[in-house]
Amino acid sequence: MVTPDNLLGSVVGVYLARAKDEEILKRKVASGGAVTAMLIYALEKGLIDGVVTAKRVSGFEGQAVVARTREEILETAGNKWSIVPFAARVKAKIEEEDLKKVAIVCLPCQAQFFGQMREFPILETDFGERIRYIVSLFCMGTFAFEAFLNYLRMKYDIKAEEIKNMALKEGFLEIQHDDSLLQLPLKEVYSYLQTGCLVCADYTGTWSDISAGFIEKEKGWTVIITRNARGEELVKGAEKEGYLEVRDGSQVMGDILRAAREKLARAQRNMMSLL
Structure with a gap:
């Protein structure tokens, strides 16, 4: 459970990593492509026989998919901005594909479900x-x-199919649509978060084996938190097999803790408003 005294859960190591490929x-990956590189390593070395993750189809629309090859993993790389019916489909996907050793890439709320199931x-x-x-993946909310696409269409004349990419910057959500870039202050889009996200206190995914995200001041690198052996x-x-370049990430702990503290405080405020 995330508390003010335990914002990140179990932590074995904190690293900055990036793909060497x-x-x-x-x-189009959010940071250094480290998660993609690790999954390809695990697949090619026989540690897993498939990856269950979300793949963006168009705009915010996404679907749960199974990646069983290097190219299929590459096709799923990038930001995940919408909740898809993920947890409900994972068991069926695993059985349909007859997966015996699977990696799951998900959000903190989903990591809790899968972690408890395991x-x-x-x-x-x-x-x-x-x-x-x-x-x-690190997550401040989806x-x-x-409702959000309707807002973008009504106020900015941006259609879902025109959205090519989105990225969180310091205080802004950047939306790339066609050949233009729109910067929205986070306070402007706050009210369009999923209701459950407003009371979620977990920023990094404390039930996972590995948490991954990015810090603005370390562009081109993925922040990796390992939680167990x-x-x-x-x-x-x-790293040993040449898939990753890895360096110490202790210098970004302050940034991670700041974001985790902000999400916990938001959850506490919103929970109080429900009482």
Whole structure:
């Protein structure tokens, strides 16, 4: 449980990492492509037989997919900005694809679900045993996309199919649409977050094996938090085999804690308003 005294959960190591493969770095990834590189490493070395993640189809529209090849993993690289019916589909996806050792890339709320399924199985023991790695992305919240897209259309004349990419900057949400770039102050889009996100206190995904995100001052690098031996071995293995460049990330802990504290405070304020 996230508390003011324990904002990040279990932490074994904090790193800055980036892919060494130029093809990965050229893709539209949020930071240094480290998550993509680790997943490709795990797949090519037989540590997993597939990755379940979300893939953006157009605008905010996304779907849960299984990536079983290097190219399929590359196609899923990038920001995840909408909640898809992910958790509800993962079990079916794993069974449909007959996956025995799967990595799941998800958000903190989803990492809690999968982490509890794996650690405290009740009936679906086989499902939990198939989850090899849980990778959580840092998350301040996702949008109630229908309402937000309607807002963008009405105020800025931006249609969903025109959105090419979005990125969080300091105090802004940048939306690339066609050949233009719109900067929206975060306070302007705050009211369009999913209701559940407004009371979620977990920024990094404390139930995961590895958490990943980015810090503005370390552009081109992925912030990696390992939480157990499983996560640590994945990072070190990918580095040893030449998939990752890794350096110490202790200097960004202040930034991570600041964002985690902000999300917890927001959740506490919103919870109080519901009482």
